[in-house]
Amino acid sequence: MTAKPVATTSERRSGNGKLHPRNRHQGRYDFAKLTSAEPSLLAFIEEHSNGETSIDFANPQAVRALNRALLKHAYNIAAWDIPPDNLCPPIPGxxxxxxxxADLLAGSNGGKIPTGSAVQVLDIGVGANCIYPLIGHAEYQWQFVGTDISSASLTHAQSILDANPGLTAAIHLRQQTSKNAIFKEVVADHEWYDLTMCNPPFHSSAKEAAEGTQRKWRNLGKEDDGRNSTLNFGGQDAELWCPGGEAAFIQRMIKESKQMPTRCFWFTTLVSKSANLPSLHAALKQAGVHDSKTISMNQGQKQSRFLAWTFLNPAQQNAWHKLRWSRAAI
Structure with a gap:
């Protein structure tokens, strides 16, 4: 008989063991504080004979309730949810x-993190959850533009913003109407961004995405009976896959970034597969970037990373610093 997969508070979920020092989600989840912030989470708390409390991380309703609690408790996001067929993001990661x-910007700003509305961030693929703009604005008061090809996702993300006072002035959403474009069509001629960020589609086909979902369920000791695919490990097609997968998507991003080299200080994207890095580094070299970095993020047993690049030379970087960040640093 397969044991029910649960995660206790002694387990450092979502990489809580080695998170960034400023990350609010260090160590064990404090379910007493979280259920106080979000009473609906209480229905999913399980107490075990050893005195530990937990939730079933294979239960999508439990994970959504946990996310609502984390966002309320840590970031004062009063209202948040996602449609049942969208990816549920791990908040700590x-x-x-x-x-x-923020550290990347600080490295270009004399060690000081630029904060406030002077910092403009473009989130490619903001999704229905709008998670990066919500956390980024709460932590650093940055301004965000979030783009997505899905009008349904944008409609839901907008409902989150509308339900939380003050967010509609700080976070703006735009639809990318071209499936073959990333920055084109959504970046206006008069706009400059300090950062772009992206969590690109991982898989290269719908079949590969479905197989990945089934592997996750097997790793939890459960069989995917066809209903689970739209739960915790679900997601819309645009969230999960694109032709050529992650490598092709990022290569297209690099190619497009070359066409707007002075419009953004740091272009960045997550890279899930380390095996993709050599080809991406080659693409950056071919694009003629001035500098690039691969920054590792060690999250417990999971290793993640993001790629960052800039076309700005030292003189341009210094001018950017003086014009945009000199009055916005902490």
Whole structure:
């Protein structure tokens, strides 16, 4: 008989063991505080004979309730949810990317993190959950533009913003109407961004995405009976796959970034597969970037990373610093 897969508070979920030092989600989840912030989470708390409490991380409703609690408790996001067929993001890991991006900016700003509305961030593939803009604005008061090809995802993300006072002035959403474009069509001629960020589609086909979902369920000791694919390990097609997978998507991003080299200080994207790095580094070299970095994020047993590149030379970087960040640093 297969044991029910649960994660206790002693387990460092979502990489909580080695998160960025500024990440609010260090160590064990404090379910007492989280259920106080989000009472609906209480229905999913399980107490075991050893005194540990947990939730079933294979239960999508439990994970969504946990996310609502984390967002309320840590970031004062009063209202958040996602449609049942969209990916449910792991909050601690998503926060890590933003904290490392803040460090990236600090490295170009005399060690000081630029904060406030002077910092403009473009989130490619914001999704229905809108998670990066929500956390990034709460932590650093950055301004965000989030883009997505899915009008349904944008409609839901907008409902989250509308339900939380003050967010509609800081976070703006735009639809990418071309499936073959990333920056084109959504970046206006008068706009400059300090950062772009992206969690690109991982798989190269719908079949590969479905097989990946089935592997995750088997690793949890459960069989995918056809209903689970739209739960915790579900996701819309645009979230999960694109022709050529992650490598092709990022290569297209690099190619497009070359066409707007001075419009963004740091272009960045997550890279899930380390095996893709050599070809991506080659693409950056071919694009003629001035500098690039591969930044590792060690999240417990999971290793993640993001790629960052800039076309700005030292003189251009210094001018950017003086014009945009000199009055916005902490």
């Amino acid at each position: 998503r926060a890590d990317y933003l904290h490392y991006l």
